Amino acid sequence: MIAASRLGVSLPHVSATSQIVASQLRPAVISLSSASKDVIPERHEFWHTQQSLSASAPKSCFLRATSAVHGPSQVRYAHTDITVPDFTEYRRETTAAANRSAEAGSVDRRAFTYMLVGGGAVAGAYSAKSLVTDFVSTMAASADVLAMAKIEIKLSDIPEGKNMTFKWRGKPLFVRHRTAEEIEEVAAVDVNSLRHPEHDSERVKVPEWLVLIGVCTHLGCVPIANAGEFGGYFCPCHGSHYDASGRIRKGPAPLNLEVPEYEFTSDDLMIVG
Amino acid sequence: MSFTQTIYNTVFRRTSSYALAIVVGAVFFERFFDQLGDGLFDYMNKGMQSHMQATCSKQWKDLKQDLALRQSSDEDE
Numbered sequence: 001m002i003a004a005s006r007l008g009v010s011l012p013h014v015s016a017t018s019q020i021v022a023s024q025l026r027p028a029v030i031s032l033s034s035a036s037k038d039v040i041p042e043r044h045e046f047w048h049t050q051q052s053l054s055a056s057a058p059k060s061c062f063l064r065a066t067s068a069v070h071g072p073s074q075v076r077y078a079h080t081d082i083t084v085p086d087f088t089e090y091r092r093e094t095t096a097a098a099n100r101s102a103e104a105g106s107v108d109r110r111a112f113t114y115m116l117v118g119g120g121a122v123a124g125a126y127s128a129k130s131l132v133t134d135f136v137s138t139m140a141a142s143a144d145v146l147a148m149a150k151i152e153i154k155l156s157d158i159p160e161g162k163n164m165t166f167k168w169r170g171k172p173l174f175v176r177h178r179t180a181e182e183i184e185e186v187a188a189v190d191v192n193s194l195r196h197p198e199h200d201s202e203r204v205k206v207p208e209w210l211v212l213i214g215v216c217t218h219l220g221c222v223p224i225a226n227a228g229e230f231g232g233y234f235c236p237c238h239g240s241h242y243d244a245s246g247r248i249r250k251g252p253a254p255l256n257l258e259v260p261e262y263e264f265t266s267d268d269l270m271i272v273g
Numbered sequence: 274m275s276f277t278q279t280i281y282n283t284v285f286r287r288t289s290s291y292a293l294a295i296v297v298g299a300v301f302f303e304r305f306f307d308q309l310g311d312g313l314f315d316y317m318n319k320g321m322q323s324h325m326q327a328t329c330s331k332q333w334k335d336l337k338q339d340l341a342l343r344q345s346s347d348e349d350e
Contacts, residue, residue, distance in 0.1 A: 108275075111277045118298070
């Protein structure tokens with residue numbers, strides 16, 4: 001039978017046999033072998049093409065033959081003796097009936113599937129978020145370090161017009177109790193004339209108290225208090241002059257002295273950090 | 274139209290609304306889950322609550338309350 005299907009050119013013969021064969025295999029083999037003795041295929045002057053071959057290949061309910069000029073030829077039999085496996089074990093209850101359309105409950109089934117996937121996605125997003133948060137928060141300073149990083153300053157210890165230096169986070173911290181004249185003087189300065197334009201009110205919370213990090217913004221020396229041409233700070237390394245608001249007025253420093261975070265907890269107490 | 278159908282059509286059908294639902298759901302889920310975990314931890318670390326007035330707290334927030342109570346009762350005496 002395989003040989004018959006490969007003939008191609010002798011199609012009338014093949015289709016004739018295949019029609020006999022169609023429903024059952026065994027008689028076809030017998031009839032073919034008995035008939036092949038007498039049949040002499042006529043030679044038509046006809047060129048077969050892909051289409052003509054496949055169009056004239058026998059097709060019936062149980063037999064499918066394909067043939068091609070250059071491709072393989074094959075005959076497939078749809079066997080009727082193989083029972084379809086029973087999948088009821090694996091089916092959902094709503095789709096268990098094989099003779100009814102499963103379309104009716106499809107929305108419910110899809111909603112359930114989406115629900116499961118969505119729930120998993122929510123849990124995954126939560127886990128990913130907490131994982132990232134945990135890893136990032138290991139880089140943050142711990143509570144004891146943060147507590148050590150604050151400094152309490154008793155304001156009544158600093159007389160008016162004096163500057164006191166504290167050590168805070170490894171750096172000198174200047175706390176200056178300014179006099180009324182100093183406050184007036186620094187407030188009157190034209191902001192546009194400054195190298196780093198900041199008004200005095202931006203740099204202090206209470207005009208009497210000026211809090212600065214005592215590191216020169218030029219190359220990091222510690223400026224000297226109550227010195228220099230502007231009555232504020234003077235850096236001895238390269239001669240930067242700061243005024244009583246810690247702003248750069250003369251010399252190589254590019255920026256004003258840095259103001260740290262601080263707050264007044266009571267009339268007499270200030271916490272820096 | 275059943276509830277499932279409504280949910281399916283409004284939320285699950287479009288990927289954008291589905292993703293949005295997941296993100297919003299994650300926010301609420303986080304709140305719920307964290308509260309649940311904290312509550313469970315507090316419950317398991319309540320300490321001994323004996324009938325003889327004297328309590329044995331484990332966590333600082335409980336201990337703080339106990340100390341405050343003890344102090345106020347001391348002042349009364």
